[in-house]
């Protein structure tokens with residue numbers, strides 16, 4: 583795909599640059615009136631009207647009744663709202679994939695980030711990584727058909743992975759060697775022929791919650807991602823904390839019991855050995871069998887099963903103790919509890935709250951509000967869509 587600068591450079595016409603500005607603004611805003619576009623692009627009313635008419639004739643822009651799909655209309659004053667313009671669903675889209683340890687989630691979204699189709703499958707990604715790529719590609723085919731979008735119209739594929747990612751100085755990302763024999767970027771680019779971007783799942787979940795979910799407006803946030811593994815995304819001063827090589831937020835590997843069980847990272851007694859899926863599912867095997875999944879466990883907890891609620895509460899308490907210690911170092915204004923376990927609901931959030939209350943210094947106890955992720959267990963997938971939309975230009979749409 584061409585970069586924006588190629589089109590906007592000396593060879594790109596003024597008309598094409600102006601079209602791009604309108605399309606980019608509609609991507610950013612979701613929907614805008616013509617008057618909004620005049621204000622936000624700085625183009626004249628005549629130019630906006632002419633280019634919008636062209637884009638409508640080409641099927642790239644459509645008129646939408648206000649609030650037809652729940653997106654907020656912008657610029658509406660008192661009285662009759664102006665006609666809202668939006669990118670046509672067929673104009674283009676982005677794909678987000680969340681590879682968890684034991685599931686794959688895929689979404690196809692339009693260029694404003696509205697999800698058109700999505701799916702989730704249980705899958706042992708850790709042990710069957712080549713087949714995980716096959717399954718992701720199958721799901722993409724199904725979802726593109728459901729969303730009536732061609733793969734050629736996809737501007738990029740965002741991938742959230744449940745593993746630490748080593749980031750080089752040039753920004754290129756690879757999964758930490760030895761953690762997983764998994765190279766989804768190369769494999770997916772080869773299979774799909776579209777640009778693929780990757781980040782750690784907790785980082786993407788944190789960004790999604792801060793931009794569109796429970797963390798809107800907050801600048802110092804600790805996002806806890808409690809899924810099969812345990813991770814965190816740290817937002818400080820409104821920006822993701824990446825550290826020297828991008829390996830931050832690995833709270834699942836904070837040691838909570840130096841004499842505890844061996845962790846998959848090689849250390850002993852990490853938080854994951856007491857609060858991640860394998861540790862929660864093992865004691866349930868005599869009652870529910872060895873094939874029980876984390877998703878079944880959290881559903882049972884949500885629906886009132888006492889044993890499952892006990893396990894989720896103990897896990898939440900253990901995570902809260904670590905999160906409270908992090909508060910003493912980092913003093914966030916908000917702790918967001920997300921990941922697949924959030925389906926359990928209040929039993930988890932209340933337990934995290936109680937763990938934090940025990941570990942946090944009394945002087946800053948009141949600072950950190952603790953809330954459930956409003957994007958729920960979809961935050962990481964939505965963050966993967968957001969990664970593409972933020973880091974990819976729109977030229978593909980106008981080609």
Ligand SMILES: [Zn+2]
Nearest residue numbers: 835845847852
């Ligand atoms: Zn560990």
